[in-house]
Amino acid sequence: AQTIHQWPVAEIKAVGSPLSLGCTIKGKSSPNLYWYWQATGGTLQQLFYSITVGQVESVVQLNLSASRPKDDQFILSTEKLLLSHSGFYLCAWTGANTGQLYFGEGSKLTVL
């Protein structure tokens, strides 16, 4: 069975500080991986997706970047956090070719 793990579970960071969020998937080779952002009580905004190691497509950047250093790993980062970066960050992988998403448990980010 496939499992997806996100870290950290929660972070409280200062404006202007750097950030790195990670996601690892086990039990699925060459997965398509995704990053979504969700403002409190809001909808999900797709940020990036990657279909292979070293390749990342940007959908909406929001002053963030993403990298795929390994087949099973997807990293979201920024060098300078903004207040608007606060929210819930979700990593996901797709199952069938239709695009059904399986989400990790998420990382809650609070920027002060």
Add this chain to the structure above:
Amino acid sequence: QQKVQQSPESLIVPEGGMASLNCTSSDRNVDYFWWYRQHSGKSPKMLMSIFSNGEKEEGRFTVHLNKASLHTSLHIRDSQPSDSALYLCAASGSSNTNKVVFGTGTRLQVLP
């Protein structure tokens, strides 16, 4: 840019009642629709999917799709307090299943 509009924004139903949620896409290239449920503080989980015109039933949940109008609806009968959550509609097209767009969401509250 594709938009997925959901209505109503919020809905309150009594326990045992029927909840009806709506979703419409603005993109004529959409082929696939999903309904996800997200409990507070948790990640979204896929509830139902529908790709063809018509109706699909799974237990207390029924989903309809009209591809001509790009409209889907989710009906929950015999609603339970545990159904209280944010319901998100998502859509993608067969030409690029990597771009999954989520709707604005409907917050359902089921009162005991």
